[in-house]
Amino acid sequence: MKTKILISFLVAYLLFAGSTWSQSKIIKKQTPVKAVVETPKEIQNTKPEAPEQYQLRLIMENDAFGGFSDQYYTNGSRLEFHMSAGESNPTRKIFSYWNDLFITPTEKTRYLQGFAVGQEFYTPTNITKADVSYGDRPYSSRGYFSNSLTTFTEDTSITTELELGMIGPSVGGKSAQINFHNFIGSPTPQGWDTQIPDSYSAALKTDIRKFYHRFFGTQYNLNLGNIQTDVSFGLIFRFGNVDKTPGPGSSALQPGSPILHEEGNGYWYFYVNPGGTLQAYNATIQGQMGTDKAYKSQNRSSAFSNWDSFLNNPTPDVGERELQYRILSEDNGRNTLQRYILFNEFLVNGTNNPYNIGLNYLLFNNIFNGAEEIERTTRLFLLSNLAAQWDQIPDNARALAIYSIFRPEGGKLPPIVRYYSYEVLSQFILDPKQREALLQLLREEVEYRDEKTYIADLKRAVGFVRAGFVSVSNAGFLFGIHYNYQTIDFQSAKGLPQQHQWIGFQLGKVF
Known part of the structure; x- marks a missing residue:
């Protein structure tokens, strides 16, 4: 539909431009000076429209990718589709009020509307037990669909996302992990029947990335909702063939901006992203709000x-x-x-x-x-x-x-x-x-x-370090590989690991 509108617009524009060009020839013959000086106001005020852009991005994360222990945040995946958002785009009209609080729009400001589906799985340290272990992280799984708007300039990106989804057995975490473990020959998880029960979820998320130098920037992330409510801050140090573009986000947990790319202008860089998160609520640990079907062993x-x-x-x-x-x-x-x-x-x-x-x-x-x-x-x-x-x-x-x-x-x-x-x-x-x-x-x-369903107590402060490599080619191909280290996000029993590690990668293409 947008392509038809664009073609109609271009035809009308060419007809208008041709008519104007003919008029200017006549004027030039009659009054040469005015023909050069006086240009129709419509042409003076016309801004070049940014070309339509479409893109896909896939993010996959798993602690098995790095050979790390199968525990805590054990798997995450996210598939995204993004497209240019014109002034009449409903998502842009709504979300730009919020995004514009963090950026001053200019003629070079660009907007991308996004749609995504994703899932996350969480398990305790010992998946061979049919019961929940004392003081461990409970089993939980969540899936979601989201609509987002990314506003970006040459050095800043703001991505705001409205997410609707579900937490609980209906997400399919049990069958997905059992089938995957059977495929790779790992132990069969025994405790998925104890996972946090079904409930619907809604969340509003904002990710802000700003680069003050092509090798240094900051990241802010705010989550509000009945699955997670938290705020995080991080520093981004990077080195490579890149200007001040924020680049794409890296983690399925904090996906951030999509592929930020201009035709023929590729880039690559290595990065290190240390930071911390302050948690107010996490349903994958504490269960659904207001439930009376929860207990804590400790x-x-x-x-x-x-x-x-x-x-x-x-x-x-x-x-x-x-x-x-x-x-x-x-x-x-x-x-x-x-x-x-x-x-x-x-x-x-x-x-x-x-x-x-x-x-x-x-x-x-x-x-x-x-x-x-x-x-x-x-x-x-x-x-x-x-x-x-x-x-x-x-x-x-x-x-x-x-x-x-x-x-x-x-x-x-x-x-x-x-x-x-x-x-x-x-x-x-x-x-x-x-x-x-x-x-x-x-x-x-x-x-x-x-x-009842076992739940755990929340750890308010969580630290993380992310590092990796990102490459976006001149033709818009994205490849990224990412290492993640995080302190645990719940109050654990003595003797349990106090940190977790996993590897993720992302692939994408701008069309």
Whole structure:
């Protein structure tokens, strides 16, 4: 449609110009001086229109690209389409009121309207557990569609984006990551059924990049919405064959401006971008606003806090047992061995527990270790151990053991399996009163977990460093590769990594 309008405009303009040229010849013959001096006002006031521009850009990020640990922000992708925005463009009319607060428009100011679709996936440090680990980042995924306006001059770009989307299982994070991991031969993620539930999202984002020298600039980013509300600031140092053009953004998390390019004027540069973010809200960590279906392992009032109410005669020994149960339950994804030693000392040795390591490990794994996926070699060892003691194992324990070793991948451990695990574990280790108390506590705990979604506390200040290479050819081909280092954005349990790294790349073309 725009092409037809442009052709019609050009035809009309040529006819008008031809008519004017003929008139000027007649005038020149009659009054030579005035013919040179007097030019129609329409021609004097006509500004050369910038040529129509269309472009595509793809950004992909994954911690697997750099061989880093599969955790936290694990994958992001974004596909964009941009086009020139004339004065009558609705997006330009609306967003330019805001963008023009940060820039003084001139004849050289250009505008690009953009459309984008994107997704982001987040996981805890240990994806082999079916439960959420204590003090870790929850599973979450979000997808979105956005409409944006980029206003830019020779040294500044302002991109404002309105984003609508969704967070939760409907985004498809579970199937996408499981299929990708199966394709590359990585462990199957087990805990996606615990992810933050569905809710709709809306956000308004602004990215400002200004270069005071071709090798130095600043970046500001503001996000307002019910998924993320934060503000960030960064410095950009770069070196290469480039003038003061801001260049394209780099990260799918903060995409910034699209390809800023003029025909026949390519550029390339290396850059380093240190900065920090102040967070006010992050739904991928804290869950949806106003929900009553969330809990935090590190500070909730759990069933274990009611231990004394189940016993008629509390003693110091009861408090010690409560503390030991708490420690067993505080799974941060990296302390399995320490907690299994505690389990073995507290609930196996010194009791009349008749089971060998095979069944006891499965009980520990189901109750206290997040139903972690059992590796092939460990599975073979447990099967061998169970076979040696098979005649002494009760029928319900046999069924429990077989299911626990060969259970389906990628889903929650059914509550009934936990109940059986509690029954088998407590059958021989406690006196009747303590046994009944333990069973009641554990049942309450699993019911509490089953109805709620784990969330984490927010870390307000987050630091980051980005570095990479960007190239835009004379013909408008974009290639970029980017390294990202970031401190974690949530309050973690002790022993968890306090930083994360990933690699991203972007490809694009201006038409």
